[in-house]
Amino acid sequence: MELLLLILVGVLYATGIFMMLRRSMVKLLIGLILLGNGANMLIFLLGGITRGKPPIIGDADKVLTGIYADPVPQSLILTAIVISFGLQSFAIVLLKRVHALIQTDDLNDLNTPDTSI
Amino acid sequence: MLIVVLSGFLFAFLTLLSGKLVRNSLSWFPALLPLALFIYFMSYIPVVAAGPVRFHYPWVTSMGVDLDFKLDGLAMLFSLLITGIGTCIFVYASYYLKGNKYLDRFFCYLSIFMAAMLGMVLADNLIILFIFWELTSISSYFLIGFNNEEKKSRRNALMALTITGAGGFLLMAGFILIGSISGTYSINSLIASGGSLQQHALYGWMILFIFAGAFTKSAQFPFHFWLPGAMVAPTPVSAYLHSATMVKAGIYLLARFTPILGHTTSWSTTLIIVGGITMLYSAFHSLQRIDLKEILAYSTIAALGTLVFLLGIGTSNALLAAAVFILVHALYKAALFMVAGILDHETGTRNIGMLRGLKKVMWPVALAGMLAAFSSAGIPLTFGFIGKELIYESTFHAPYIAVILTLIALFTNILILYAGFQAGIRPFTGKLSGVHQHLHIPSFRLWLPPLLLALLGVVLGIWPSLVDGPLIRPVYTALGETTILSPLLLWHGFNWVVVLSIVTIIAGCLLYYLFVPSRSYIPLTDKWLHLSPEALTVRLGRAFIHFSNRYTNLFHNGFLRSYVSVIIVFITCLLAMKLITGVDVHFDIKTNISDIRSYDIVIFLIIIAAIWKSISTSSRINAVASLSVVGYCICLLFVIYSAPDLAMTQFTIDTLTVVLFVLVLFRLPPFLKINDRRVILRDSVIATAFGLLIAIIALEVMNEPTTKDISKFYSENAYLLAKGKNVVNVMLVDFRGFDTLVEITVLTIAALGVYSLMKLRVSSTTKE
Numbered sequence: 001m002e003l004l005l006l007i008l009v010g011v012l013y014a015t016g017i018f019m020m021l022r023r024s025m026v027k028l029l030i031g032l033i034l035l036g037n038g039a040n041m042l043i044f045l046l047g048g049i050t051r052g053k054p055p056i057i058g059d060a061d062k063v064l065t066g067i068y069a070d071p072v073p074q075s076l077i078l079t080a081i082v083i084s085f086g087l088q089s090f091a092i093v094l095l096k097r098v099h100a101l102i103q104t105d106d107l108n109d110l111n112t113p114d115t116s117i
Numbered sequence: 118m119l120i121v122v123l124s125g126f127l128f129a130f131l132t133l134l135s136g137k138l139v140r141n142s143l144s145w146f147p148a149l150l151p152l153a154l155f156i157y158f159m160s161y162i163p164v165v166a167a168g169p170v171r172f173h174y175p176w177v178t179s180m181g182v183d184l185d186f187k188l189d190g191l192a193m194l195f196s197l198l199i200t201g202i203g204t205c206i207f208v209y210a211s212y213y214l215k216g217n218k219y220l221d222r223f224f225c226y227l228s229i230f231m232a233a234m235l236g237m238v239l240a241d242n243l244i245i246l247f248i249f250w251e252l253t254s255i256s257s258y259f260l261i262g263f264n265n266e267e268k269k270s271r272r273n274a275l276m277a278l279t280i281t282g283a284g285g286f287l288l289m290a291g292f293i294l295i296g297s298i299s300g301t302y303s304i305n306s307l308i309a310s311g312g313s314l315q316q317h318a319l320y321g322w323m324i325l326f327i328f329a330g331a332f333t334k335s336a337q338f339p340f341h342f343w344l345p346g347a348m349v350a351p352t353p354v355s356a357y358l359h360s361a362t363m364v365k366a367g368i369y370l371l372a373r374f375t376p377i378l379g380h381t382t383s384w385s386t387t388l389i390i391v392g393g394i395t396m397l398y399s400a401f402h403s404l405q406r407i408d409l410k411e412i413l414a415y416s417t418i419a420a421l422g423t424l425v426f427l428l429g430i431g432t433s434n435a436l437l438a439a440a441v442f443i444l445v446h447a448l449y450k451a452a453l454f455m456v457a458g459i460l461d462h463e464t465g466t467r468n469i470g471m472l473r474g475l476k477k478v479m480w481p482v483a484l485a486g487m488l489a490a491f492s493s494a495g496i497p498l499t500f501g502f503i504g505k506e507l508i509y510e511s512t513f514h515a516p517y518i519a520v521i522l523t524l525i526a527l528f529t530n531i532l533i534l535y536a537g538f539q540a541g542i543r544p545f546t547g548k549l550s551g552v553h554q555h556l557h558i559p560s561f562r563l564w565l566p567p568l569l570l571a572l573l574g575v576v577l578g579i580w581p582s583l584v585d586g587p588l589i590r591p592v593y594t595a596l597g598e599t600t601i602l603s604p605l606l607l608w609h610g611f612n613w614v615v616v617l618s619i620v621t622i623i624a625g626c627l628l629y630y631l632f633v634p635s636r637s638y639i640p641l642t643d644k645w646l647h648l649s650p651e652a653l654t655v656r657l658g659r660a661f662i663h664f665s666n667r668y669t670n671l672f673h674n675g676f677l678r679s680y681v682s683v684i685i686v687f688i689t690c691l692l693a694m695k696l697i698t699g700v701d702v703h704f705d706i707k708t709n710i711s712d713i714r715s716y717d718i719v720i721f722l723i724i725i726a727a728i729w730k731s732i733s734t735s736s737r738i739n740a741v742a743s744l745s746v747v748g749y750c751i752c753l754l755f756v757i758y759s760a761p762d763l764a765m766t767q768f769t770i771d772t773l774t775v776v777l778f779v780l781v782l783f784r785l786p787p788f789l790k791i792n793d794r795r796v797i798l799r800d801s802v803i804a805t806a807f808g809l810l811i812a813i814i815a816l817e818v819m820n821e822p823t824t825k826d827i828s829k830f831y832s833e834n835a836y837l838l839a840k841g842k843n844v845v846n847v848m849l850v851d852f853r854g855f856d857t858l859v860e861i862t863v864l865t866i867a868a869l870g871v872y873s874l875m876k877l878r879v880s881s882t883t884k885e
Contacts, residue, residue, distance in 0.1 A: 001713050002819065004721045005754075006812050011725060014808025015732050017685055021678040021800040026782065028677070030731060030740055033774070037751055042811070044760070046818055054759040055844040057836050064832035064844065069759035071844040072828050078766050078849065079860055085770045086867035089777055093874045096781040107677060 005045045012038030024105050025095050032091065036084040040077045047073025118172040118186050121154060122239060125232020129225040136221035144211040145562070147224040151203035151231060158188075158196045162587045165193045169595070171241065171305070181302045187241035190591025191372055194440065195238040195365070197588070198447050202361045203231050205566030209455055210353035212562035213462060223263060227357070230256035234362050238369055243292040243302040250288065250330070253366060254281040257358050261350040273346035276651075279658070280343045284333025288370075291326025294319060295377075307377045308597070315381050324378055327370065328387060335367025335421045338395040339650035345414040346651075352458025355410060360417045360450040365443060368424045372439065376597030380431055388429025393525050395422030400532035404632070409457040409467040409540050413450065416493075416536035419529050420446045427508065430515050430522065433593075433600040438507035440592040441605070444584065445492065445504035448574045452489035453540045455567035456482055460544055462563070463556055469539055474549030478556040481564040483545035488571035490541025492578070494534040494625060495618060499578040503605055505530060505621065509614045527617060534625030535632070543629075581605035682803055689806050692814070700817060717757070724750045737782050745775040762845045 012034050019031025047070045055071040057064055102109060128150050132139055139147060164170055169189035176184045188196070207227070214220050233252035240246040255278070262274030296302045298317055299310065307314075314320060331337075336344035347359050358364070371388070378384060396419050403415035420442070427439040459482050460475070461467045476483035488499070495505030508530070512522040558564070577584055585605045593602075672683070724747055731743035748771030755764035831848055841847035849857050 001717055004713065004717060006815055006819075008721065008724060009815055010808040010812030011728060012808075013811045014804040015728050016804075017681070017807050018800055018804035019732055020681050021804070023678070026737055026740070029778075030744060033744055034728065034731070034747070037747060038811075041751065041754075042815060044755075044758070044763075046815060048823070049758045051757060052759055054761050055832065056761075057832075057842040057844065059842075062836045064835075068832065070825065070828045071831055071848060074760050074763055074845045075848045075853070077760075077763055078845065079856070081763070081766050081770055083860060083863060085774060086864045088774055090867045090870050090874075092774075092777050092781050093871045097874050097877070110675075 001049065002045065005041060005049070009038055009042045009045060012041060023107050025098070025107055026105060028107070029088070029091055029095060033084075033088060036080070036088075040080055043073050043077050043080070118188075118239070119174050119184060121157060122186065122232060122236045124150065124154065125228040125230075125235065128228045129232075132221045132225040132228070139221040139224055140218070144215065144220060145208065147228065148204055148207035148211065150228060151200045151207055154235070155197065155200035155204055158193065158200060161188060161193065165190060166587050166591055181242075181296070182244045183242060184245060185241035185303060185305070186239040187305060188239060189595040190588070190593065191369070191595040192238045194443065194588055194592050195362075195369055196235060198365075198444070199231060199234045199238070199362050202357060202447060202451050202570070205451070205455070205570060206353050206357040208562050209356075209458070209566045210351070212560050213353055213458060214351060219263070223260075223351075226256050226259045226263070227354075230260060230358065230363070234366070237366060241304045243296055243304060243307075246304070247285070247289055247292055250334075250366065250370075251282075251285050253363055254278060254285055254334075257281075257347075257354075257363055260354045260358060261347045263351055263354065264349065267349070270349045273343070273349050276654070277343040277347050280333050280340050280654070284330045284340070287326045288330025291323055291330065294326065295323055298323075304373065304377075314378055320378070320381075321383065324384055324387070327374055327378065328391075331367035331370045331425075332391060333367070334370070335364050335425065336395075336418050337367070337391050337422065337425055338398050341395060341399060341418050342649070342651035342654070344418055345411055348408075348410045348414050352410070352454060352461060355414075356451045356454035356458065359414065360454050361447040364417065364421055365424075365447070368421065368428070368439075368443065371425065371428050372436075372596055375428060375431070375436070379428075379597075385429045385431050388425050388431075389522070390429075392422045392424070392426030392429055393522075395419070396426060396525060396529040398422075400529045400536075403532055403536045407469050409460065409469055409472075409544075410454070412469070412536050412539050413453055413457060416533050417446075417450055419533055419536075420450065423508065423526070423529060426522075426525070427511060430511055432511060432515065433598050433602055434507065434514055435511035436596045436598055437589070437593050437602055438504070438511045440589050440596070441500075441507050442504045444577075444588070445500050445574070448570050448577075449489040449492040449501060449537070452485055452567040452570040452574070453493065453537065455563075455570075456486040456489065457540055459559060459563050459567070463559055464553060469543055471550070472544035472553075473547040474545070475553060475556070476545035477549050478553065479558050479564070481558060481561075481568055485564060485568040485571045486541035486545055488541075488575055489567065490537040492571065492574035493537030493541070494622060495530065496622065497578075497618075498575065498607070500574045500581070502578055502618065503581055503607070505618055506614055507605075509617045513614060513617070523617070527621060530621045531625045531628060534621060535628045538625070538629045579607065581607065682800070685803055685807050689803070689810050692810055693806075696810075696813060696817075720750050720753055720757075738779070741775055741778045741782065744778075745771055748774075760845075762843070 016031045016033075016035030016038055019027045019034060022028065022031070050067060050069040053066075053068045055064060055068050055074065098110070099105065128147070132147070135143075161170065165188055169187050169192075171188075172186040174184035174186075176182055207224070210223065210227070211220075214223055217223065230253060233249045233256055236249035237246055237253060240249055258274050258278040261277050262271050264270045292302070295307070295314065298319065299307060299314060301307065314323065317323075333340045344359055344364065348355055350359070399415045399418035399422065403412050403419065406412045406415060424439055424442060424446075427435045427442065457467060459479070460472055463479070464472060464475075466472065492499040492501035495501045508526055509523065512526045513519055515522050582604065589605065727743040727746035727750065731740045731747065734740050734743065748767060752764050752767040752771065755761075755767060831852065832844055835841055835844045835847040839847045839851040841851065
């Protein structure tokens with residue numbers, strides 16, 4: 001299964017970067033989201049995957065025993081998901097605001113480099 | 118000593134606080150600072166004549182940089198010039214710039230400059246020397262550009278800073294080179310180990326860097342042009358910086374390094390050639406000028422060339438001549454500049470064609486001008502005569518091409534005499550022009566300083582023993598010379614040297630009487646103007662700005678995607694190279710593959726299809742919907758692979774994102790239809806390469822064994838310490854509670870941002 005996840009991570013990264021290189025702002029956002037998912041999956045994969053053994057202590061036990069999924073990458077990813085939601089929602093609203101101002105989705109119209117020195 | 122060096126900086130700070138007083142009633146007050154320092158240094162003369170005095174203050178000892186100061190003969194001569202002439206200049210400027218609304222600022226810059234100059238000549242550590250060296254450049258930038266409302270003033274100040282700054286940069290390289298080769302930055306240790314650096318393989322580079330610093334600072338050809346430009350500064354500045362002190366910093370540097378790097382063929386040849394060209398070039402140019410200060414500027418460059426030339430000859434005679442000529446030149450040139458300043462101040466012109474017969478209305482000034490001119494001419498009974506004799510002595514007895522060297526010196530001296538007479542005698546002789554009848558003797562604060570300096574030139578000419586033993590011999594010793602030379606004398610007896618002196622005076626006087634200075638000669642050289650070092654520098658500067666523009670616009674072009682692609686391509690290449698050369702890429706089927714169930718494959722295929730749809734569709738709603746499919750499928754993966762908390766979070770967040778997206782995107786136009794195949798192909802190659810790289814790295818990481826100590830700690834203690842059964846939750850809210858708090862704060866800020874962006878009403882007219 002790891003190989004499949006590996007391919008998935010590669011595809012998410014590749015498509016995320018590809019979308020970030022587009023001219024449309026919406027596509028840039030989509031790229032960001034894909035890249036975020038890719039990063040989460042990367043951490044998840046590298047932490048080691050375990051089927052059907054969540055890191056929850058049984059009713060009768062006091063410590064986790066036997067085989068169980070690693071809780072550390074999980075809490076990292078949980079944080080990452082929440083933070084990236086903050087980023088995405090801000091970006092989405094910013095996009096709306098930019099569009100309200102200049103009526104375009106084209107990043108080229110936003111370009112103000114220091115060409116006129 | 119530390120206090121002495123830093124007093125100028127302290128004083129400069131003080132003028133900031135008491136600017137109003139300095140501007141008005143107490144304008145003479147700043148002159149007390151150089152006067153006090155002058156007296157302080159005078160008190161050291163007997164001590165220094167016996168041997169150098171050294172001061173040590175620890176600073177950055179671990180890097181070999183300490184505040185080491187050494188007061189030897191060379192430092193003493195310069196310190197006295199800096200503070201002595203400094204006193205004259207401070208007094209002079211207090212009247213010259215009377216009523217200037219920035220007088221306090223002027224004294225502030227001037228005292229910073231003085232302190233920097235003192236620190237430079239006293240420093241016994243290369244790094245300290247360099248710091249003060251740069252400070253002189255910076256403070257002189259402010260002084261040259263003092264009349265900052267004039268464009269020319271600003272431009273020339275910048276030019277001076279550029280040239281000296283570039284030289285300083287190379288000088289730093291030279292110092293670091295010398296420091297790292299010899300293992301010490303202490304000048305004293307370098308002198309003590311004398312001669313070892315000359316044999317080093319990198320000796321050529323060392324002297325190249327030192328020369329670059331010295332030639333730019335001392336206005337040697339081809340870097341001479343900033344000095345005439347710097348004449349836009351107020352005259353006190355020209356007198357102080359550009360004749361007596363700062364331009365001699367390069368000379369100081371060469372003299373200081375003579376015992377360390379000197380006495381080799383490449384050292385001597387370079388200095389003689391550069392000094393010689395500078396002498397001839399600038400002496401010739403001084404003929405074409407009719408502005409007093411410009412004439413003096415070119416004759417200063419000629420004198421600086423002479424000093425470099427003498428250091429290049431490098432015999433005992435030549436070094437003695439250099440030591441004397443530094444003093445001679447400082448005395449008469451500062452006086453001449455101040456005289457020129459008085460004329461400018463009183464008559465409003467510096468054109469020598471319009472100034473005549475002024476001795477009738479301002480005799481003290483005329484006296485100062487004439488005495489200084491005599492000293493510059495080397496008329497007997499002046500100190501200039503002794504200096505000139507020594508110069509001829511050293512060229513005449515030079516070890517090689519003595520005839521050519523003597524001729525160069527002769528030609529230059531004739532023109533220096535001419536320049537001195539033009540500035541110090543011509544304005545005062547002849548018939549007084551009608552418009553100048555009403556003039557009268559200016560304040561003594563103007564005429565006393567130049568008169569003092571000019572008189573000193575005569576006194577020392579008659580009694581050279583006054584400075585010979587106490588001042589000149591220690592300089593000579595500091596240059597590493599031990600040969601005993603005869604003492605300075607007014608009269609050496611009749612020989613070829615005297616003949617040369619007489620020829621100089623006669624030829625110079627003839628030139629002065631027969632040659633009519635005029636601007637009409639300028640067009641003769643103007644046709645070469647576009648090839649002059651100045652024009653080339655300006656063009657280089659423009660080309661540099663042009664290049665910077667292009668370079669900046671190439672990398673900072675405002676296109677986010679080009680930044681991203683540059684970064685990604687760079688990282689991909691770097692990591693790929695490392696992977697190819699350094700890491701053995703492999704994967705072990707047995708350990709890396711856990712069983713694949715049929716629903717795994719189904720989920721995987723759905724995700725891939727959804728990703729493909731989200732990047733290929735032309736409808737935004739489709740893209741967002743596909744994104745949500747990707748998110749939910751990842752959610753399923755979390756469920757299957759034992760991460761229920763992640764699954765719940767991902768589910769919630771994904772839903773929210775989609776809702777938000779749809780709400781906002783509802784009003785947006787459809788995707789742009791931009792289908793440049795080449796761009797798409799290029800971007801897909803970049804993206805695929807990056808994705809592949811990440812996958813390979815991930816594979817490599819999976820091969821590495823991991824430790825589970827941290828997980829183990831949390832798993833064992835989640836219930837025992839925190840009384841929670843869900844380990845992930847316990848970690849987030851208990852063990853790492855503070856992190857979560859910060860995370861919530863971040864979310865709050867994002868939420869505030871979202872809220873205010875939604876509520877903010879900006880009409881499209883305010884977009885500018």
